[in-house]
Amino acid sequence: MDKIEILKADDFDTRLKSSLEDRFLPDYFLYLGCSGVDNWLSLYRSSEFTIAARLTSLLKGNIEKISRHFSGELDVVSIGVGGGEKEKSLLEELTRCCQPRYFAVDASSEMVDVALEAVSKMKIESTGIVALLEDLYLIHDYWNSNVLVCLLGNTLCNYEPDEVFRTVHLELEENDYFMFDCSLLPFSEVDGTPDIQSVIDSYRTGLNVTFNLNPLLCRGLCEDDCEFHLDVVRVEDKGGTAYRTAKWIEILKGSKVECGCDSIELPAGSIINMGFTYKFTPEQVARHLEVSGFEALEIFFSPEKTEMMVLARKVMEKET
Numbered sequence: 214m215d216k217i218e219i220l221k222a223d224d225f226d227t228r229l230k231s232s233l234e235d236r237f238l239p240d241y242f243l244y245l246g247c248s249g250v251d252n253w254l255s256l257y258r259s260s261e262f263t264i265a266a267r268l269t270s271l272l273k274g275n276i277e278k279i280s281r282h283f284s285g286e287l288d289v290v291s292i293g294v295g296g297g298e299k300e301k302s303l304l305e306e307l308t309r310c311c312q313p314r315y316f317a318v319d320a321s322s323e324m325v326d327v328a329l330e331a332v333s334k335m336k337i338e339s340t341g342i343v344a345l346l347e348d349l350y351l352i353h354d355y356w357n358s359n360v361l362v363c364l365l366g367n368t369l370c371n372y373e374p375d376e377v378f379r380t381v382h383l384e385l386e387e388n389d390y391f392m393f394d395c396s397l398l399p400f401s402e403v404d405g406t407p408d409i410q411s412v413i414d415s416y417r418t419g420l421n422v423t424f425n426l427n428p429l430l431c432r433g434l435c436e437d438d439c440e441f442h443l444d445v446v447r448v449e450d451k452g453g454t455a456y457r458t459a460k461w462i463e464i465l466k467g468s469k470v471e472c473g474c475d476s477i478e479l480p481a482g483s484i485i486n487m488g489f490t491y492k493f494t495p496e497q498v499a500r501h502l503e504v505s506g507f508e509a510l511e512i513f514f515s516p517e518k519t520e521m522m523v524l525a526r527k528v529m530e531k532e533t
């Protein structure tokens with residue numbers, strides 16, 4: 214099993230310092246290092262955070278229908294692969310109908326190792342790639358068409374929709390596929406309005422707070438000197454009104470954070486903004502797919518319609 218590092222540990226130290234100078238902590242820092250992996254896997258397996266388990270069940274329940282679309286050679290490229298449980302199940306099913314090669318891609322080198330280990334007993338060619346989704350054009354150098362690009366575990370919702378669909382669209386050719394899942398906006402059973410409180414509750418559990426603070430705590434910030442905040446905000450975009458989480462860390466006491474061999478001082482009162490998660494409706498997902506030049510081949514919903522998974526293909530322009 215090969216491992217390619219498009220990004221190295223030093224690159225992340227430099228990125229951390231410059232992000233913190235801009236008072237921003239990108240979410241991929243949550244998954245770096247052994248503590249990042251342990252914290253994510255604890256959250257992923259926890260009954261406190263059911264979104265992860267429900268998305269995994271959604272994939273596993275529809276894996277046969279998904280694999281019916283494929284035959285022959287297929288490169289499965291999963292970006293933000295995490296522990297790779299979904300991909301392992303998918304690859305097991307795909308080996309019945311085609312010859313898959315596997316590319317486990319993640320910003321976290323340690324996460325890539327976990328994902329590769331998960332398939333180490335399978336007889337398939339597997340490659341780990343440490344890289345960001347934003348660098349998909351560099352990852353593209355390693356795969357051949359036909360490819361199935363996967364963004365699973367609600368990863369798509371951590372990006373501006375226009376941006377993420379465009380990034381993937383640019384790299385796909387005819388007969389290539391794109392599969393992603395989303396945890397959807399919940400609605401109140403009482404009055405049918407968006408159930409914002411349940412979104413806040415699902416992301417503000419004890420494990421989730423630890424997970425979000427860990428990148429700074431493991432680099433020198435004391436837990437008592439900061440506070441984690443989470444809210445849900447309304448944003449207007451092409452698809453109409455959308456909702457997404459907003460997360461930030463408030464520094465209560467001046468602190469120093471180590472960034473590899475370097476460090477940064479964060480004065481009291483600093484606000485460090487973090488990544489977000491969109492909570493779309495199925496209609497918004499359909500609209501974004503259409504305007505971004507994709508056609509949905511399959512759309513699956515969980516029984517409660519709280520999650521959705523889409524297998525899509527690029528709409529090819531007809532020759533005149």
Ligand SMILES: C[S@@+](CC[C@H](N)C(=O)[O-])C[C@H]1O[C@@H](n2cnc3c(N)ncnc32)[C@H](O)[C@@H]1O
Nearest residue numbers: 241244293294295319320321344345346365366
């Ligand atoms: C929410 S977890 C999902 C993991 C897995 N796909 C699943 O379904 O359980 C997001 C994963 O994406 C990775 N990640 C976060 N930002 C990334 C980025 N910009 N590029 C590549 N990977 C990223 C994280 O390291 C983490 O493993």
